[in-house]
Amino acid sequence: MKKYTPWKQILRPALTRFATHFIQLEEITRQKQGLREMFNLKEFKESKWGKQKSGPAYEAKKIVLGKGFWKKANDLIKVYEPLVRVLRLVESDEKPTMGFIYDAVDRAKRAIQQNCRYFIEYEKIIDNRWNFMHSDLHSAGYFLNPQFQFGVEHSENVLIETLEGTRSVIERLEPSMDTQVRMVNQVRFNYYYL
Template identity: 60%
Template sequence: MKKYTGCREIVCPGVTRFETQFLQLQAIVQQKQGLRNMFNFEEFRRSKFGRDKNGLAFEARQIVIGNDFWSKANDILKVFEPLVKVLRPVDGDEKPTMGFIYEAIDRAKQSIQKSSRYYSQYQEIIDKRWRFMHSDLHSAGMSL
């Protein structure tokens, strides 16, 4: 696979599990053409995996050469990138983030609204999670 992705890694560890998943999907999308080339190359098609029409490699090939996966992956990245930007400072120890989190969440929601056609569905999920995590202590922290 590295032959077709320019020796670039697709597995990209992040600080958090959430960020790791985002970075991995981002790396896969960045390697779209290389991955498509890998499955269309004669070497793969002649291999036992390329000839087996019932195996996982055939299923993976169908996903990679199709457009549906790539469209959905791009939609997911448009939603999660602003959320990753919110979570990075929260996970860090550099400065207190409670006072900044409210504004960061609002900016993330605005960014998602501009870039995603599924904003209303994601907004509901984000708001539900925000209500679950919100407390009077958080409000007091924001005031400080």
């Protein structure tokens, strides 16, 4: 295989499991032509693996020479790629990410919707996971992030959700009702002038 895939490694472990699977799939699709050539060469056909009519080598040959696997692999990459970007952002130690996660998930969903024909099924999975891990802190981080406040179009749902999340965080952090009212009013004031 290495002879026909310019000595590339298909299996390259990464620090996290999600990245390992994505990197493997991406590398397999990059090496599609070399893998197909390998199974079509006389050298392989005359080997003991090429003569088998069942078993792992025979199954691998059917998969690599078929079209279904490559189509599904490309579809998965279109879904995986935006999600891996989100997960890399979350794992980053370079800068605080709380104010960026909300937007990153939204961007990933839009990218998947544009590139994948099975978006509805994936959207349900992403929404279930996001609803499980999402907190008011994500909403407040997004709402209070100046990068997303000016010159950026927001849907009404995003503004309402992030404003409510911010209000909820303020109420939990500040025990004094007077201070809560002032802070919430200041946030609402900023909201109406965006």
